[in-house]
Amino acid sequence: MGLGNPGKQYEGTRHNAGFLVVEGLARRLAIPLSEKKFKARWGVGEVSGRRIALFEPLAYMNRSGEPVGQFIRYFGVSTEDLLAIHDDLDLPCGRIRLVRGGGAGGHRGVLSLAEHVGHAGFGRLKLGIGRPLHGEAVEAFVLSSPYPEERAEFRDMIERGVEVVEFVLERGIDLAMNRFNAAPRSKRDSEAPPGGSP
Numbered sequence: 001m002g003l004g005n006p007g008k009q010y011e012g013t014r015h016n017a018g019f020l021v022v023e024g025l026a027r028r029l030a031i032p033l034s035e036k037k038f039k040a041r042w043g044v045g046e047v048s049g050r051r052i053a054l055f056e057p058l059a060y061m062n063r064s065g066e067p068v069g070q071f072i073r074y075f076g077v078s079t080e081d082l083l084a085i086h087d088d089l090d091l092p093c094g095r096i097r098l099v100r101g102g103g104a105g106g107h108r109g110v111l112s113l114a115e116h117v118g119h120a121g122f123g124r125l126k127l128g129i130g131r132p133l134h135g136e137a138v139e140a141f142v143l144s145s146p147y148p149e150e151r152a153e154f155r156d157m158i159e160r161g162v163e164v165v166e167f168v169l170e171r172g173i174d175l176a177m178n179r180f181n182a183a184p185r186s187k188r189d190s191e192a193p194p195g196g197s198p
Contacts, residue, residue, distance in 0.1 A: 091128025
């Protein structure tokens with residue numbers, strides 16, 4: 001499931017990176033996000049013979065766990081099968097990282113999800129948005145579009161995010177972590193000094 005905020009004013013913002021990946025995946029897999037039950041937009045399809053659901057909570061970020069919790073309880077979805085896709089301030093813009101569990105890093109959507117799912121051990125695809133460069137408050141930064149000089153890198157990251165999630169659906173998260181966490185994927189990453197932030 002992708003995390004974000006509902007409403008046209010938030011479309012294309014850093015905080016809605018998770019929505020952008022889900023919407024790209026829905027187009028690629030021809031799965032319409034037409035269902036509206038559970039205060040969410042979602043659709044069901046098949047990948048490699050497995051039934052999957054693409055899901056966007058339509059509650060605001062800090063309450064996004066509520067519809068996810070309702071959905072998984074109603075359909076009996078195992079939390080081991082969840083993959084939360086969300087922006088991450090602690091990764092440079094353009095970086096992606098797959099993890100299973102770990103801390104929320106202050107991300108209110110992940111905190112809400114953990115609260116309503118019952119634990120934080122689910123899979124997560126983190127989409128790097130970096131930190132403010134011009135003194136903006138973090139709240140304003142995440143609710144804004146990427147800087148002009150980062151827009152191409154942000155778009156590329158969303159496209160790679162779609163590829164990563166498709167791989168997870170086909171081959172599983174463990175193989176995906178080995179493949180996509182192994183090496184930098186952007187020019188900025190390849191120039192980073194050894195031992196820098198992941």
